[in-house]
Amino acid sequence: MAKIKTIHALEILDSRGNPTLEVLLQADNGVIRKAAVPSGASTGEHEAVELRDDDPKRFFGKGVLKAVANVNGPLSRLLIGKDLFDQSALDQLMIEADGTLNKAHFGANAILGISLAAAKVAAASKGMPLYLYLGGKEATLLPCPMMNVLNGGVHADNMLDFQEFMIRPIGAPNFREALRWGCEIFHALKKLLKARGFSTAVGDEGGFAPLLESNESVLDIIVEAIKKAGYQPGHNVSIALDAAASEFYDPATQTYLEKKKKEAKKPFSSRNSIEQIAYLEGLCSRYPIDSIEDGLDQNDWKGWQILTSKMKSKLQLVGDDIFVTNPKFLQKGIDEKVANAILIKVNQIGTLTETLQTISLAKKNGYATVISHRSGETEDTTIADLSVSTSAGQIKTGSLSRSERIAKYNRLLEIEDELSSKARYYKPG
Ligand code: 2PG
Ligand code: MG
Numbered sequence: 001m002a003k004i005k006t007i008h009a010l011e012i013l014d015s016r017g018n019p020t021l022e023v024l025l026q027a028d029n030g031v032i033r034k035a036a037v038p039s040g041a042s043t044g045e046h047e048a049v050e051l052r053d054d055d056p057k058r059f060f061g062k063g064v065l066k067a068v069a070n071v072n073g074p075l076s077r078l079l080i081g082k083d084l085f086d087q088s089a090l091d092q093l094m095i096e097a098d099g100t101l102n103k104a105h106f107g108a109n110a111i112l113g114i115s116l117a118a119a120k121v122a123a124a125s126k127g128m129p130l131y132l133y134l135g136g137k138e139a140t141l142l143p144c145p146m147m148n149v150l151n152g153g154v155h156a157d158n159m160l161d162f163q164e165f166m167i168r169p170i171g172a173p174n175f176r177e178a179l180r181w182g183c184e185i186f187h188a189l190k191k192l193l194k195a196r197g198f199s200t201a202v203g204d205e206g207g208f209a210p211l212l213e214s215n216e217s218v219l220d221i222i223v224e225a226i227k228k229a230g231y232q233p234g235h236n237v238s239i240a241l242d243a244a245a246s247e248f249y250d251p252a253t254q255t256y257l258e259k260k261k262k263e264a265k266k267p268f269s270s271r272n273s274i275e276q277i278a279y280l281e282g283l284c285s286r287y288p289i290d291s292i293e294d295g296l297d298q299n300d301w302k303g304w305q306i307l308t309s310k311m312k313s314k315l316q317l318v319g320d321d322i323f324v325t326n327p328k329f330l331q332k333g334i335d336e337k338v339a340n341a342i343l344i345k346v347n348q349i350g351t352l353t354e355t356l357q358t359i360s361l362a363k364k365n366g367y368a369t370v371i372s373h374r375s376g377e378t379e380d381t382t383i384a385d386l387s388v389s390t391s392a393g394q395i396k397t398g399s400l401s402r403s404e405r406i407a408k409y410n411r412l413l414e415i416e417d418e419l420s421s422k423a424r425y426y427k428p429g
Contacts (some may be wrong), residue, residue, distance in 0.1 A: 002027040002084045004123040009071035009113060011064050014039055014376040015404040016204060019064045022378075023071055023113030025063060027084055031124045035116035038347055039376035041154045041204065042163060044120070044298055044321035046329065048350040049100075051107025067110040072173060075114060084122040091115050091353035108350030115351045116382050130382065131415055134356075135389030141381035142175035142416050143387040143395040144168055144426040145409065146240045146291070148183040149189055149225075150218050151203025151399075153244050155375050159213045159260050164205070164246035166396070168291065171236040175416045179400075179409055181231060186400040189225035191288045196221075202377045206399030206406075208330045208380075213261075219287045234288030241283075242293040245276070247322045249297035251423065255267075256297075277310065283304045284315060290428070293318035293343060293370075304338040316341045316368055325349040328356050334365045341368035344392065346383065359390045368428075370394040377404040384411035393426040 007030045014020045020039055026032040039050060051070070053063035082090055094114065098105045119236035123133030131139050132279050147167050152160025157362065167185055187396045192202050194376065198210035203265070212218050219239065248259040256276045258268035262362055271279055273296065280295045296303045298321035310316055310399045320343035323329045346355050362369050371387040386397040395412070398405030414421045 001364050002029050002122065003191045004079050004118070004327050005118075007076040007114060009068045009110070011068055012036060012378070014378055015402065016376045018058050018062050020290060020376070020378065021064055021067055021071070021109050021113045023117040024103075025114065025117035025121050027121050027125055029125055031121050033117055033120035033124055035382060036112055036380040037113045037175055037380035038374035038378065038380070040345070040347070040374040041376065042247050042321070044246070044324040044348065045103075046324045046326065048102050048108030050109050050314065050347070051104075057214055062249060064107075064109060067107040070106040070110040071114060075110060079114065080396045083128065084118055084125060085200060087115075087119055087122065088353045090118055090350035102380075103350045108347060111350050112347050115353070116346065116380075119352050120382070124191075128169060129418065130385035131388040131414070134385070139389045139391065140332065140422045141388065141391040141393065141424050141426060142412060143371065143393055144170060144428060145175075145178055145182060146174075146394060146396040147186070148188050148205045148242075148396070148399050149208045150204055151207040151249055152209070152218075155205055156203035156209035158209050159264065159266075160215065160217050160218065161243075161259055162218075162241055164242035164293075165207070165218050166240040166242070167222065167226065168238045168240050168428075169236065170238050170290070170428050171423060174423065175412055179413065181229070181237060183400045184229040185225050185231065185237065188229040189222065192221055192225055192228065200397065202298070202401055205373075206402035210316070215283065219283070223287065238288050240291035240293070240316075240319070241295075243280075243295045244296050244321070246297050246298045248338055249300070251299070252299075256277065273300055277307050278304065279306070281311065284311070285380075289315070291316035291318060291341070294320045294322070301336060301338060305336060308338055308340065312340045315402065317419040318343050318368075318370055319352070320345075320372070325342045325355060325358050327361050329356070330358055330361055331366070336366070339367070339413075340371060343370050343372045343396070345372045345374060346386070347374060355386070356390065359392065360418040368393060372397050373397040373405070379404055379407045381407050381411035384408045384415065388412070388415050393428075
């Protein structure tokens with residue numbers, strides 16, 4: 001037995017300079033670990049609530065002192081003395097005490113900080129790394145990284161509405177080679193952008209954020225960078241997109257707009273759902289794209305059904321905003337034949353236990369799983385261990401720059417090294 005002795009939260013900063021929570025948790029055996037909570041920008045409507053202070057005098061309202069107080073007060077009182085090896089009981093206690101469906105009372109940020117810190121202390125109390133504690137001896141599969149080398153949408157100040165242009169080293173023999181390929185392509189891309197007079201400053205997730213104006217111009221230059229680095233597009237390395245379409249969908253007209261161009265008073269186009277699907281199909285026929293996340297709006301279930309029936313055999317269709325890591329929305333997706341993969345973000349649902357439930361529901365129903373960071377991150381590397389512990393197969397944790405992204409990649413390198421000859425690398429399909 002190891003019991004919770006103390007829990008302490010404080011307000012720290014995320015990678016965008018916004019406040020978030022760090023939770024330090026100590027067991028009665030002396031083991032102490034910390035967890036930090038990430039934060040999204042393109043958030044799904046039905047995500048669990050991120051409790052912010054709304055006090056305009058601090059951090060423009062973004063302070064998290066209320067969530068900190070919830071950890072240090074009621075949640076600590078609820079959990080002190082409880083068994084650390086019963087993660088689901090700990091999480092269940094917090095869910096019940098919160099009493100809302102979306103963790104609005106205590107804040108999912110408060111609850112998640114404790115949930116993750118508790119798992120880390122439990123693992124350390126057994127002298128195990130987190131991936132091994134959560135996944136057991138079967139946990140040997142290293143994920144294929146989706147590396148976001150070019151940022152748009154709400155993560156960058158450019159004209160691109162699509163949020164993420166990622167590369168996937170599908171043909172790599174192992175994780176460290178996959179990462180090396182990604183780095184080489186990232187640097188090749190930097191040279192190409194520079195040579196053409198574009199900025200090589202980076203966006204929120206560490207990918208470049210040049211003033212390219214069309215998705216096609218981005219895809220062209222990424223394909224060129226893949227080749228320049230010595231890899232075969234579509235064979236060694238494919239392209240994945242996160243359109244994050246909810247951010248440029250206009251519910252009033254039910255159309256997908258070139259929103260940034262519209263806002264900049266430039267000529268823009270708009271597409272209805274069927275036209276948007278045809279547009280995505282067109283991109284896939286011209287470029288080595290094999291995965292599209294949030295190609296349609298989070299409420300466009302009809303469109304998603306059509307997209308899925310048309311493209312599921314050729315393409316990984318990842319639901320992020322539409323599923324929000326919530327088993328209820330995933331079940332609806334399964335019933336209505338929507339998507340064939342799910343993005344998993346711990347703070348969309350707010351506890352480790354529910355995250356694991358969603359992953360296992362996805363797996364049982366043949367949905368691929370992609371463990372994901374948020375655009376606002378910290379140096380916490382829990383998701384790297386989570387990706388191995390669940391044999392998720394894929395991870396999305398940004399580009400090959402910015403330490404909050406690299407921390408997760410470096411953690412995966414450590415895990416691969418530790419697993420040594422037992423380590424395997426995901427093969428898509
Ligand atoms: C996404 C994420 C992470 P955010 O949409 O998939 O890349 O962005 O954290 O801003 O929701
Ligand atoms: Mg997304």
